[in-house]
Amino acid sequence: MFRTAPEDAPIPPRAPGEPDSLPDAVSLDRLLVDADPVQIIRVAREVIGRERLAVVSSFGTESAVLLKLVSDVDPAIPVLLLDTGWLFPETIAHRDALVTKLGLTDVRSIAPDPNQLKQRDPYADLWSTNPDACCAVRKVEPLADALTSFAAWMNGRKRYQGGQRTHIPVVEQDGVRLKFNPLARVAPADVLAIARSAGLPPHPLAKFGFTSVGCMPCTRRTLAGEDQRAGRWSGTNKTECGIHTTL
Numbered sequence: 071m072f073r074t075a076p077e078d079a080p081i082p083p084r085a086p087g088e089p090d091s092l093p094d095a096v097s098l099d100r101l102l103v104d105a106d107p108v109q110i111i112r113v114a115r116e117v118i119g120r121e122r123l124a125v126v127s128s129f130g131t132e133s134a135v136l137l138k139l140v141s142d143v144d145p146a147i148p149v150l151l152l153d154t155g156w157l158f159p160e161t162i163a164h165r166d167a168l169v170t171k172l173g174l175t176d177v178r179s180i181a182p183d184p185n186q187l188k189q190r191d192p193y194a195d196l197w198s199t200n201p202d203a204c205c206a207v208r209k210v211e212p213l214a215d216a217l218t219s220f221a222a223w224m225n226g227r228k229r230y231q232g233g234q235r236t237h238i239p240v241v242e243q244d245g246v247r248l249k250f251n252p253l254a255r256v257a258p259a260d261v262l263a264i265a266r267s268a269g270l271p272p273h274p275l276a277k278f279g280f281t282s283v284g285c286m287p288c289t290r291r292t293l294a295g296e297d298q299r300a301g302r303w304s305g306t307n308k309t310e311c312g313i314h315t316t317l
């Protein structure tokens with residue numbers, strides 16, 4: 071499925087005398103450009119350390135695969151779920167099923183600041199008038215706060231999802247942090263194969279035609295022939311919540 075980098079491929083060192091400095095994103099990306107997802111996660115775990123490395127997961131329709139691979143490397147790597155207050159109950163059930171199945175030991179729900187919600191979305195209708203502002207207060211800002219104690223994070227974006235994801239690197243600089251995209255190079259068939267061979271439970275909404283699941287007001291079923299993420303913010307120009315574009 072993937073060409074793998076040699077096991078003994080040199081990992082760019084941290085700068086001498088600067089224990090908190092991070093390896094260079096460009097060097098890491100070059101090292102891992104052809105690596106398989108597990109190898110990318112393993113290197114991230116090795117160079118960053120478990121306590122300073124987080125996985126951000128929506129527990130959506132394809133989240134199980136990244137979480138399975140993470141759990142193969144280290145099930146204690148912290149996993150952050152942005153609980154916006156608008157998640158489907160099925161997503162919460164899927165989270166609980168995956169925690170049990172994969173033995174994840176450190177899954178954290180990240181909630182918006184209640185004072186900010188009171189000021190900026192007092193009637194819980196901001197999604198309908200200004201979805202970017204809603205995502206800012208319910209996703210982007212809570213994640214920025216949650217990531218202050220981490221040096222790097224991983225996520226499940228794939229190039230085949232298209233749009234702004236078409237050209238994502240394997241490793242990139244994200245402000246002061248590194249961001250790892252272990253699934254950047256996978257194909258839909260790879261995702262399916264990993265899910266099947268591991269016996270991963272599907273998201274409960276997948277069987278009803280939801281190919282990508284986010285918040286309730288901003289997610290609809292996809293229709294035949296539509297892109298996988300066509301049901302997200304349907305009818306608007308919005309395609310990303312902002313955590314990958316504004317952090």
Ligand code: SF4
Pocket residue numbers: 154156196197200201202204205206208209284285286287288311
């Ligand atoms: S996806 Fe929709 S409901 Fe969720 S935070 Fe963004 S705008 Fe708000």
